[in-house]
Amino acid sequence: MRIGLFTDGYLPEISGVTTVVHWLKEELERLGHQAYVYAPGYPGFHDEEERVFRFRSRPFLFYKTSQVALPYNREATRSFKDLDIVHSHTPFSLGAVALVMAMRYHIPHIHTYHTYLSAYRHYLPRPLRPPKKAAEEASATFCNRCTAVTVPSIPIKEELLRYGVHRPIHVLPAGVHLPLFQRKPVWDPRCELGIPKGAHLFLCSGRLAAEKNLCFLLRAFEEIHKADPGAVLVLTGDGPQRELLQEQVRRGGLNSAVIFTGFIDSAKLIDLYKASDLFLFASKTETQGLVLVEAMAGGTPAVAIGEMGVLDVVRDGVNGILAPEDAKEFGRMTLEFLNDRGRYERLCQGALRTAEELSTQKSAFRFLKLFEECLTPSTATGRK
Numbered sequence: 001m002r003i004g005l006f007t008d009g010y011l012p013e014i015s016g017v018t019t020v021v022h023w024l025k026e027e028l029e030r031l032g033h034q035a036y037v038y039a040p041g042y043p044g045f046h047d048e049e050e051r052v053f054r055f056r057s058r059p060f061l062f063y064k065t066s067q068v069a070l071p072y073n074r075e076a077t078r079s080f081k082d083l084d085i086v087h088s089h090t091p092f093s094l095g096a097v098a099l100v101m102a103m104r105y106h107i108p109h110i111h112t113y114h115t116y117l118s119a120y121r122h123y124l125p126r127p128l129r130p131p132k133k134a135a136e137e138a139s140a141t142f143c144n145r146c147t148a149v150t151v152p153s154i155p156i157k158e159e160l161l162r163y164g165v166h167r168p169i170h171v172l173p174a175g176v177h178l179p180l181f182q183r184k185p186v187w188d189p190r191c192e193l194g195i196p197k198g199a200h201l202f203l204c205s206g207r208l209a210a211e212k213n214l215c216f217l218l219r220a221f222e223e224i225h226k227a228d229p230g231a232v233l234v235l236t237g238d239g240p241q242r243e244l245l246q247e248q249v250r251r252g253g254l255n256s257a258v259i260f261t262g263f264i265d266s267a268k269l270i271d272l273y274k275a276s277d278l279f280l281f282a283s284k285t286e287t288q289g290l291v292l293v294e295a296m297a298g299g300t301p302a303v304a305i306g307e308m309g310v311l312d313v314v315r316d317g318v319n320g321i322l323a324p325e326d327a328k329e330f331g332r333m334t335l336e337f338l339n340d341r342g343r344y345e346r347l348c349q350g351a352l353r354t355a356e357e358l359s360t361q362k363s364a365f366r367f368l369k370l371f372e373e374c375l376t377p378s379t380a381t382g383r384k
Helices: 016-030 074-080 093-105 117-123 132-143 154-163 178-182 189-193 214-227 242-251 266-275 290-297 327-339 341-357 360-374
Strands: 002-006 034-040 052-055 057-060 063-069 085-088 109-112 148-151 169-171 201-205 232-236 258-262 278-281 302-305 320-323
Touching: 002 016, 002 093, 016 034, 016 290, 016 360, 034 063, 034 093, 052 074, 063 093, 074 093, 085 093, 085 360, 093 109, 109 360, 117 132, 132 154, 148 154, 148 360, 154 169, 178 266, 178 341, 189 232, 189 266, 201 214, 201 266, 201 290, 214 232, 214 242, 214 278, 214 327, 232 266, 242 258, 266 290, 278 290, 278 327, 290 302, 290 341, 302 327, 320 327, 320 341, 327 341
Parallel strands: 002 034, 002 085, 034 052, 085 109, 109 148, 148 169, 201 232, 201 278, 232 258, 278 302, 302 320
Antiparallel strands: 057 063
């Protein structure tokens, strides 16, 4: 099968979508299929992978680390007619290319709704910012022009149904590449970050941005630190709120207790997942929250706010706990959980089992089954 993966974010950009597309391509090829990626180009980056078509691009004016592709590439255009399946991972520039191309060549088009778009409108200045209802209607319009839609969690399926999406919606969670978590360590995070051996280490990884609700997370960590002065919080990743968050840390007198690492490579991040006691997560806008699954693959349970896609990943009392958006209560529940060693060990094992259920291999098999159904028109129309 020849599968085209259309995305507005790919290597070397670091994001959940990039990770999903990269590992889906690898798994599909390992299973004997040909996967083609259509993605923006990035200055100075050259692909070592085969079958990756780069489109000329410009930095997104309001979020400089992302690129906006110019929707034309002559070599890529010649390859479109040979595809069996179109799989878009964006509704924007290259998603539009996928939509037009699939209609022109009568190729089944599956769209994965990765991002809760109405929660990201703040990246646009107010004069350009669409109302929430308009963002929802735009999402529905795009989805309804596809053969089928996939979402990583049931709450997001319910959102799309509310928007008016009437195409088949399949819940297919993204997976993690488990062999990476079985490699030998490449560093000792506690040693290199100066964290004492006996100190409780809390981790949150991802984009440092408003939609991740990190200002609240720091307030919750203040409560944790009051009761456990040796506790350390590590924030990996970068983003537009980094300076704001660093200022909040200074005002709270937590300079020695909160560490900002910036972006770190995947091998180091995996070792950090494994070295952490708990993964803390406060985002309320996730379609799934792939970093939660990554943490679980490292045997680290999560404490998270139970909103949106998080509800499908964090199973309260099985692989983590769900806490309210109340800083004192979030902090109290975190320490209570961590200090109950029997419960904590059970949930560490539960986290590992969850990651096994959500491996990239199993995820690829689920997508392949859907692709095959969509190539058989009589079976492609049933909603799941």
